[in-house]
Amino acid sequence: MTAKEGLTYKDAGVDIDAQDDALERAREAIRASFTPGVLGDVGLFGGLFDPAKVGCGDMVLVASADGVGTKLEVARRAGVYHTVGRDLVQHCINDILVQGARPLFFLDYAAMGKLSPEIVGELIRGCAEACRDHGLALLGGETAEMPGLYKDGDFELVGFLVGAVARDKILDGSRVAPGQTAIGIASDGLHTNGYSLARKILFERMKLALDDTPDELAGRTVAEALLAPHRSYLEALWPMLEADRVHALAHVTGGGLPGNVPRILGDCDVVLRRGSWPVPGLFRLLVEGGKLAPEEAHRAFNMGIGMVVLVDAFDADAMVGDLAARGETAWRIGTVEEGEGRLRWDS
Amino acid sequence: MTAKEGLTYKDAGVDIDAQDDALERAREAIRASFTPGVLGDVGLFGGLFDPAKVGCGDMVLVASADGVGTKLEVARRAGVYHTVGRDLVQHCINDILVQGARPLFFLDYAAMGKLSPEIVGELIRGCAEACRDHGLALLGGETAEMPGLYKDGDFELVGFLVGAVARDKILDGSRVAPGQTAIGIASDGLHTNGYSLARKILFERMKLALDDTPDELAGRTVAEALLAPHRSYLEALWPMLEADRVHALAHVTGGGLPGNVPRILGDCDVVLRRGSWPVPGLFRLLVEGGKLAPEEAHRAFNMGIGMVVLVDAFDADAMVGDLAARGETAWRIGTVEEGEGRLRWDS
Numbered sequence: 001m002t003a004k005e006g007l008t009y010k011d012a013g014v015d016i017d018a019q020d021d022a023l024e025r026a027r028e029a030i031r032a033s034f035t036p037g038v039l040g041d042v043g044l045f046g047g048l049f050d051p052a053k054v055g056c057g058d059m060v061l062v063a064s065a066d067g068v069g070t071k072l073e074v075a076r077r078a079g080v081y082h083t084v085g086r087d088l089v090q091h092c093i094n095d096i097l098v099q100g101a102r103p104l105f106f107l108d109y110a111a112m113g114k115l116s117p118e119i120v121g122e123l124i125r126g127c128a129e130a131c132r133d134h135g136l137a138l139l140g141g142e143t144a145e146m147p148g149l150y151k152d153g154d155f156e157l158v159g160f161l162v163g164a165v166a167r168d169k170i171l172d173g174s175r176v177a178p179g180q181t182a183i184g185i186a187s188d189g190l191h192t193n194g195y196s197l198a199r200k201i202l203f204e205r206m207k208l209a210l211d212d213t214p215d216e217l218a219g220r221t222v223a224e225a226l227l228a229p230h231r232s233y234l235e236a237l238w239p240m241l242e243a244d245r246v247h248a249l250a251h252v253t254g255g256g257l258p259g260n261v262p263r264i265l266g267d268c269d270v271v272l273r274r275g276s277w278p279v280p281g282l283f284r285l286l287v288e289g290g291k292l293a294p295e296e297a298h299r300a301f302n303m304g305i306g307m308v309v310l311v312d313a314f315d316a317d318a319m320v321g322d323l324a325a326r327g328e329t330a331w332r333i334g335t336v337e338e339g340e341g342r343l344r345w346d347s
Numbered sequence: 348m349t350a351k352e353g354l355t356y357k358d359a360g361v362d363i364d365a366q367d368d369a370l371e372r373a374r375e376a377i378r379a380s381f382t383p384g385v386l387g388d389v390g391l392f393g394g395l396f397d398p399a400k401v402g403c404g405d406m407v408l409v410a411s412a413d414g415v416g417t418k419l420e421v422a423r424r425a426g427v428y429h430t431v432g433r434d435l436v437q438h439c440i441n442d443i444l445v446q447g448a449r450p451l452f453f454l455d456y457a458a459m460g461k462l463s464p465e466i467v468g469e470l471i472r473g474c475a476e477a478c479r480d481h482g483l484a485l486l487g488g489e490t491a492e493m494p495g496l497y498k499d500g501d502f503e504l505v506g507f508l509v510g511a512v513a514r515d516k517i518l519d520g521s522r523v524a525p526g527q528t529a530i531g532i533a534s535d536g537l538h539t540n541g542y543s544l545a546r547k548i549l550f551e552r553m554k555l556a557l558d559d560t561p562d563e564l565a566g567r568t569v570a571e572a573l574l575a576p577h578r579s580y581l582e583a584l585w586p587m588l589e590a591d592r593v594h595a596l597a598h599v600t601g602g603g604l605p606g607n608v609p610r611i612l613g614d615c616d617v618v619l620r621r622g623s624w625p626v627p628g629l630f631r632l633l634v635e636g637g638k639l640a641p642e643e644a645h646r647a648f649n650m651g652i653g654m655v656v657l658v659d660a661f662d663a664d665a666m667v668g669d670l671a672a673r674g675e676t677a678w679r680i681g682t683v684e685e686g687e688g689r690l691r692w693d694s
């Protein structure tokens with residue numbers, strides 16, 4: 001036996017040093033996200049978190065898992081790796097916010113075929129910075145090198161978030177009642193849904209390049225418009241939740257308005273008015289370029305609404321104004337009626 | 348515009364109905380995993396869990412994220428999809444067990460290029476059944492269809508687990524002291540680590556087929572040996588943890604014994620004795636087939652030890668016997684000495 005005959009783990013495409021290197025690059029950003037709830041340091045088998053140390057010792061936990069979808073493919077082509085981590089964290093934050101919860105901690109999973117410490121370091125740093133900005137801890141995660149499963153340069157990014165809500169503050173649809181007003185808060189582009197269709201329309205059918213600037217994008221490139229981070233509504237909505245002004249929230253993710261609004265309605269219907277908000281240029285470009293039927297567009301894309309908020313009718317104008325004061329653009333887009341948990345359109 | 352010109356989301360490779368179908372297939376298995384801590388049903392934005400309802404209302408949370416690695420590739424080739432979900436759950440259970448925690452709930456993420464409801468349903472069902480068997484809830488998850496990122500038939504499976512531990516029961520290395528005994532508990536094969544190297548050795552270098560039965564596998568096929576589920580040590584070790592007989596635990600995952608045992612040692616060293624446990628046939632086959640240097644084999648594979656337990660020397664024989672009575676095979680494999688957090692070998 002010669003040294004050359006003997007295989008190593010690295011020969012099989014798995015470089016444990018590269019995994020360590022990736023973590024090392026993100027370590028300071030991870031530590032900067034730590035809150036008083038975190039016990040221990042980076043790199044334990046499991047991350048330790050004490051809810052009592054952040055005032056959530058006797059609350060219900062709310063957990064959510066999500067990915068970024070094929071927005072990853074746009075990030076890879078554009079060579080921009082730190083924004084998709086932010087997308088993931090902010091998507092997960094919204095997913096638990098709709099049940100009235102605030103985030104406690106987040107874990108990430110990043111995988112590549114051949115691990116690039118630079119890319120994985122950027123992915124984790126993006127997650128860590130978004131965590132720090134929203135007061136939650138990046139508590140742990142996993143980096144995997146999976147030769148053969150992912151092509152060179154391709155990567156996967158998955159996130160997991162745990163938050164907490166007091167038992168009497170859980171939003172579960174029971175406070176939805178006829179006569180309430182539906183307010184829509186503006187999204188920043190596609191957020192994390194519809195990228196497979198958007199890529200097909202923009203790149204295959206319309207033959208656009210990442211640095212093209214079609215009129216509908218008002219000066220932004222295709223890459224900039226597609227990589228705009230998934231907007232988090234935590235800062236804007238938290239005071240309204242604490243003041244019990246919000247009766248239900250729907251995060252407009254996969255399935256769009258028709259796929260998500262019915263999830264929160266209980267026995268009521270919501271009637272949305274077409275044209276009650278301005279559809280942004282990116283969505284108009286996609287609808288025209290793909291010749292999309294309206295129902296198909298609404299099922300694949302958020303069409304400019306990232307979050308739907310149900311409030312008392314008398315509070316609706318004040319809510320729109322208060323959201324504007326907190327940096328969000330919002331519109332009255334519909335009303336709650338008696339029904340059976342459906343979304344209907346009033347055109 | 349004709350109907351044919353108008354794109355649909357499905358044209359872009361994303362079939363929302365297939366995602367619903369996959370979830371529907373696993374729904375009963377998911378519900379069967381629900382524990383008294385779960386509030387609400389399948390399909391909320393975030394899963395709700397009340398730790399107080401399972402006696403963990405004022406505990407520290409422990410969270411872990413993990414994948415299955417390229418064991419997925421073996422599962423795909425063998426057409427066996429329900430065991431990798433179990434692998435994932437049981438891997439995560441061990442990862443939090445080493446900090447003294449018991450599992451509360453689990454979330455899964457499954458992704459494919461073209462979503463097969465049958466395969467994703469099997470993946471989720473495997474997770475749900477392993478959750479039920481260990482008394483934790485499959486609280487939520489995400490199914491993603493990502494055309495282009497995954498080749499036809501390829502899939503990714505990621506898991507997140509949250510558990511709880513009383514503040515005074517956290518295992519953090521502080522109870523490790525010179526004179527303690529290291530006990531190794533037998534693994535069931537590779538668990539979820541080293542598959543890229545194992546595949547290279549068995550399939551590329553040795554040209555073995557999945558249904559071959561080399562002597563070293565004692566009658567099992569290559570597929571059976573490689574797909575043996577990651578063993579969970581929760582049931583066997585929980586009574587020992589409750590009785591404060593365990594001073595530290597190391598789960599032997601990526602990095603093997605040298606990569607994991609030093610993570611729990613505090614200021615002490617552990618000295619392991621070569622030959623103190625029988626290396627199973629699968630590992631001998633891999634070492635011989637790949638002409639692996641011993642240090643390389645120990646870094647890529649668990650080499651027959653799935654968990655290392657540090658106990659008082661006077662309790663070591665009783666511990667080995669009690670583990671045997673609970674269905675585990677264990678050996679005294681080393682001792683704790685004064686040092687600086689290293690693993691050393693006494694050959």
